[in-house]
Structure formats: structure tokens, C-alpha cells
Amino acid sequence: MSTFVLLTLTGLALAAMYFLLAAGLSLIFGLMDVLNFAHGAFFTWGAYSAWWTIDRFSPAGTGSTPAFFLAIIAATAVGAVLAAAVEIGLIRPLYRRPIFQVLVTLGAGLALSQLTSVIWRPDARFFPQPGWLSDTSTILGARVPNNRFLLILAALAVLGGMLLFLSKTRYGLIVRAGAENREMVRALGIDVDRAFTLVFALGGALAGLGGAFGAAYFGAIDPTFGSVNLIFAFIVVVIGGLGSVTGSALAAVIIGLAQQFGNYYTSWAGDFVIVLLLAAVLLLRPGGLLGGSR
Amino acid sequence: MSKRFPVSSLLPVAVLLLLLLVPWLSIHVPVVFNGPLNTPGNLQLLAVGFTLGIAALSYNLLFGYTGVLSFGHALFFGAGVYLPAIALRHWEWTVGPSLLFGLAGGILLAVAVGALSLRTHGVYFAMVTLAFAQAGAVIVGKNVGDLTGGEEGLSLRTRGLPDWMVGVVNTDKLYWLALSMLIVVYLLAWRLTTSPMGQIWKGIRENEQRIEMLGVRPYVFKLLAFVISSSLATLGGTIYLFLASGATPRVVSANFTVTLLLMVIIGGSGSLWGPIAGALLYHYLDVRLTDWAASDVVADLPVVLSRPLRDPLFIFGTIFILLVMFFPRGLAGAFGGRSRPFRHVLGGAVARSVTAHGKGPE
Numbered sequence A: 001m002s003t004f005v006l007l008t009l010t011g012l013a014l015a016a017m018y019f020l021l022a023a024g025l026s027l028i029f030g031l032m033d034v035l036n037f038a039h040g041a042f043f044t045w046g047a048y049s050a051w052w053t054i055d056r057f058s059p060a061g062t063g064s065t066p067a068f069f070l071a072i073i074a075a076t077a078v079g080a081v082l083a084a085a086v087e088i089g090l091i092r093p094l095y096r097r098p099i100f101q102v103l104v105t106l107g108a109g110l111a112l113s114q115l116t117s118v119i120w121r122p123d124a125r126f127f128p129q130p131g132w133l134s135d136t137s138t139i140l141g142a143r144v145p146n147n148r149f150l151l152i153l154a155a156l157a158v159l160g161g162m163l164l165f166l167s168k169t170r171y172g173l174i175v176r177a178g179a180e181n182r183e184m185v186r187a188l189g190i191d192v193d194r195a196f197t198l199v200f201a202l203g204g205a206l207a208g209l210g211g212a213f214g215a216a217y218f219g220a221i222d223p224t225f226g227s228v229n230l231i232f233a234f235i236v237v238v239i240g241g242l243g244s245v246t247g248s249a250l251a252a253v254i255i256g257l258a259q260q261f262g263n264y265y266t267s268w269a270g271d272f273v274i275v276l277l278l279a280a281v282l283l284l285r286p287g288g289l290l291g292g293s294r
Numbered sequence B: 001m002s003k004r005f006p007v008s009s010l011l012p013v014a015v016l017l018l019l020l021l022v023p024w025l026s027i028h029v030p031v032v033f034n035g036p037l038n039t040p041g042n043l044q045l046l047a048v049g050f051t052l053g054i055a056a057l058s059y060n061l062l063f064g065y066t067g068v069l070s071f072g073h074a075l076f077f078g079a080g081v082y083l084p085a086i087a088l089r090h091w092e093w094t095v096g097p098s099l100l101f102g103l104a105g106g107i108l109l110a111v112a113v114g115a116l117s118l119r120t121h122g123v124y125f126a127m128v129t130l131a132f133a134q135a136g137a138v139i140v141g142k143n144v145g146d147l148t149g150g151e152e153g154l155s156l157r158t159r160g161l162p163d164w165m166v167g168v169v170n171t172d173k174l175y176w177l178a179l180s181m182l183i184v185v186y187l188l189a190w191r192l193t194t195s196p197m198g199q200i201w202k203g204i205r206e207n208e209q210r211i212e213m214l215g216v217r218p219y220v221f222k223l224l225a226f227v228i229s230s231s232l233a234t235l236g237g238t239i240y241l242f243l244a245s246g247a248t249p250r251v252v253s254a255n256f257t258v259t260l261l262l263m264v265i266i267g268g269s270g271s272l273w274g275p276i277a278g279a280l281l282y283h284y285l286d287v288r289l290t291d292w293a294a295s296d297v298v299a300d301l302p303v304v305l306s307r308p309l310r311d312p313l314f315i316f317g318t319i320f321i322l323l324v325m326f327f328p329r330g331l332a333g334a335f336g337g338r339s340r341p342f343r344h345v346l347g348g349a350v351a352r353s354v355t356a357h358g359k360g361p362e
Helices: A002-032 A039-057 A065-094 A098-120 A146-168 A170-180 A182-187 A192-218 A225-240 A245-265 A269-284 B010-024 B040-065 B073-089 B095-117 B122-141 B168-194 B196-206 B208-213 B218-244 B254-267 B273-293 B303-309 B312-326 B330-334 B349-358
Strands: A136-139 A142-145
Touching: A002 A039, A002 A142, A002 A146, A002 A170, A002 A192, A002 A225, A002 A245, A039 A065, A039 A098, A039 A192, A039 A225, A065 A098, A065 A192, A065 B312, A098 A225, A098 B254, A098 B303, A098 B312, A136 A146, A142 A146, A146 A170, A146 A192, A146 A245, A170 A182, A170 A192, A182 A192, A192 A225, A225 A245, A225 A269, A225 B122, A225 B254, A245 A269, A269 B095, A269 B122, B010 B040, B010 B168, B040 B073, B040 B168, B040 B196, B040 B218, B040 B254, B040 B273, B073 B095, B073 B122, B073 B218, B073 B254, B095 B122, B095 B218, B122 B254, B168 B196, B168 B218, B168 B273, B196 B208, B196 B218, B208 B218, B254 B273, B254 B312, B254 B330, B273 B303, B273 B312, B273 B330, B303 B312
Parallel strands: none
Antiparallel strands: A136 A142
16 A cells, blocks of 8 residues: 555656646647757756755755755746747747757757756766655655655646636737637737747746756756656657647646556566557547647 | 669769778878778778668658658667667577568568557657657666666677678678668669659658648558668668677667757758768767867867867757758758759758648648
């Protein structure tokens, strides 16, 4: 029983991390038709910014609580700024050539991820965190690290916030309308380009946030941190349905749990089951679980 | 489209002759190559470049000619590297059956992955192939069934091989093997792209719906392109195995597919020779930058310069961005001339095929 609870909660925390990556990817694709391969780099940079902030503002080798919250803010901000820079500097000039937009995000992802290796060397870095975060709480006999709960709470807050943003705000309306018919929104005199930058920055912020929490989850980071998780985020986005935030959340839970439970039995079963799930979803519902209406 | 023989000027013939003669040429090319041209090290450098050239050329049959963007090509190159290596090492097969096993395995894998993935389009297809390739990378990296050696890789078991394939002294034989395979694959690719099937591929790239309206099923021809392209990559992988004397997980990684894409972009996706040139240039730079990064010249530079220079992937990422932004047609676009099989490359075509279907299922 305790193993089941532990695997479930850890799986949900993993799902929360995938969701933070996938939500931005899905939104960016929904609005701009750009498959953003640089998203993993925003995640990596979030993780490194968080690590750097904690390292700088806490006593050596430990993580203080204020430094941790400062790190979360820094990671989110760095993710947003990087994403906005990539959108304005690289993607916008290639507006009429979508395939090149995809290629340029691929190059940006590679260069930006490697830049962390250039600056902080390729070795893995231990991620210091406050004691209360790495301590465990006992639930139904399972000893679960507290950072799992924080990650799940953060993802739930982001999910709620995004749904509110999309349904209640003017920009949310533009984003949803732009995803339906970009040219029509433009014809109505609305600056869609600004919405592009906004969505990119928002996605980058979530990826940066996910990177900081992911670093706490895994306890260590290295320059390939983002690209490894990006592949799973892609799978989440496809299974959930491109452009659907709720779909991403649902798919993230499925993938996170499948991966945790599968990998409990053998080190590779979880990763393998996910690919089989993906194949099954594509055969039965090629648009993804909640993407069928588009 | 004329069926003129691809060698339409003297230059390619001269380059080919020169390449065939390289193992006998002990001339020095200062700066570019270390020592005489025909040292085993230099021959190895070129020959590995040829095998990557086969992979890049095969990738471009899908990407440049059919307009299908796959992120799973490493899976098939990797199958060509790992399957024969496993048969030779664990089952102690001789070289012939091992090669056949590798090729058959690569083809079957391509049929299965292609048939399934091609039910999706555009961006979905890219992600699905990426996921399949990732499954392959997991199997290799986690050492499933104790076959692949995990992160350590698998060294080539030389006892099952004929003598001429073993040892540094025989690098010249492997060089000729790699070069002749590259020539065979090039001619095959030329024949295919100028055949009626090749015309349909280009038609799919330009406008898939129109091809469908002509009564042709694009799915069948895309699957053919996928299987042919993947099988050729498997062939390239097999020769790579003998040159590299072993298999490492790098060749099944998603990064390897990105590398192939980069080679195609460097060379230009609009021609058959462009990706080969791109592969040679990429591999040369990859090896040389690594050598160079370890040299005193770089060590003496200020940190802001020396650190990035020590990271080939960072440099390639930056080159990738610059090429895409400013030279999207690559080398073939710059020196194209008559050998370029079609003029407008990629421009709107692939783009359209991506966006036309990018929004989901048909």
C-alpha cells in the first residue's frame, strides 16, 4: 500500500512537471502553429537560474527558504525573457516560413541548452533546497518528499490560472480566437503579433518555473535536463491534443503515473509503455484526447 | 525533368577520382589535414564522413524531396549500427548473416514505424517519429536484455569478420567500401528521384491534396519514401559500425537526428550532393573543433572565447540558427549550378504541407 501511495504521489509530481512544460508548448502551437523545440532550453535555463540564485543567496551547500522562493521567481523571469527574445529575434523574422520557424527553434534549443554547459560546465550540479522541502511526510505509510506536494500544488495553481486567463481575460480571448482563425482576428484590427510574444513569454515562464521545480524534484541538474524532459512533454501534448490546456493536464497525469509505475517494475518499462500509449492514442484518436474538435 | 546522367560536368568526376585515389596519395595538405593525406586517421575521418553522407542523403529523400519532416531517422541508422553488432557479439554470427539481419531488421522497423506514424501529418508526424526514436534510445541506453551494453556501448567483435575489415592497416579497404556504398546510394537516389515515383514524391511535397485528387494515394508513396530512406540509413549505419569499431548510444539519440538535419541544412536540401557535402563538412568540423579546442591556441584565449569554442554543440547550434536565418538553401544554394534538380527549395512547399495538416487529423 505504501509503495502504491508513494508511486502515485511521485507520479503526480512528475505529471505536474510535464504539465508545466507541455502547457506552454500546447498553447504556443495552438496559436502560432510553431512546434517549439527551444522549450526544453527554457526549462534548462529555469533550472540553472534557480540553482544559481539559491547558490548565491544561501549559506554554502544549503538552501535557505527565502533563497528558494527568490529562485522560483528568477527561474520564471528568465524563462519568460528568453522566450520573448527567441520569439522576437528568431521566430518573427521567419513568419512566412513555418518550417524554418521549427528549424530555428531547434537551433536555438541546441545553442541555448549548450550555453549552460559553456557557462557552468557540463557536469551535473547538486541542487540545494531548504530542509523542509527535501524532508518527507508520511502518508498512509509512504514517506513522500515535500517537494512533490509543492510541485503538484504549483501545477494545479497554474492550470487554474491558465483556464481563468483563457476564459475571462481579453488577452485570453484573443489567444483563443487567434488559435481558431488568426487572419480573422488580424482583420478585426487586433495586434496578433503582440499576442504571439505574450504566449511565448507565458510558455517560457511556465517552462522556467517547471525547470526550478524539476530541479528540486530530481535533486540535480545538467545541461541535458530540458531536452530529456522535452520529449516526454511532446508526448503529453500530442496525447492531450495540441492547443488544449486541459488535455495537456489530463495527458500529463496519465504519462506521469504510467512512467512511475512502469519504471518501478523495470528501469525501462515506463518509458516504453508511454510510447505504446502514444501509438494507441494516435491510432484511435489522431487528434489527441481533447483535441478532436479542432 | 530530364533523365540526364547526374554527372553533368567534369568537376564531380574529378572530385570522385580524387576521392578514389586518396588512399594512395601521401601528399601533405597543411592545416586542413594532419600529416599525409593517406594516414589511417585521415582516411577514417573521410570514410566516417561518407557514411554520415549516406545517412544525410537518405534523410533528404524524405525531408527535401517528399516534404516529410521526421525526427526518427537516428532510429534506423542506429538499427544498422546495433543489430549487426549484437548479432556479431552475442550470437557470434559471421559477417554475412549479421549484415542481412541488420538490414532486414531496419527495413521491418521502417515498415512498422512508417505505417503507423504516417497516419498522422506534419507536426504530429514529427513528434510521433521522435517518440519512436526515443523508445529505441531507451532500449539501447537502459541495456534492455543485456544486449546493447547500455551507455558503454558495444565493441565490434572482430573474430567473425574477414581479415581485410580488421585493423588500422586496413582502413583503406574500409575507406573504399564506404566510398563505393556512398556512390551506389547516390546513383540509386538519383534514379529514384528522377523516376515517376520521384515525381510523385515532389508532387506530395508541393501539394499533397492535389496528388490525392489525381487518384494517387499519397500514403503509399510516403510510406515507400520512408522505408527506402530508412533502409538506406540502416545501410549507412552498418558501414559506420565497421569504421567506428563499435556501437555507442549517441547514434540512436534524438540529437543525432538533429545532426542529420543540420547536415542537410548546411549542404542544402534541394540537391542530392548538398547533404553529402554538408555531412562531410559537419563531420570534419566536429572532429577538428574537438582537436582544436584541446590545443594551446584556444587555451590562451580569454575565457569568453575559449569556453564556447570548446563546445562544438554550442557552435553547431549557433551555425544552425545563422544558416536557417540567412542561408536557408545551404551550400547547394550557393554553388548550385546545373546539378540542382529543382529550383525552389522548401520555400513554401514543406511549409504548406506542415501547416495544411498541422491543425490535426484530416
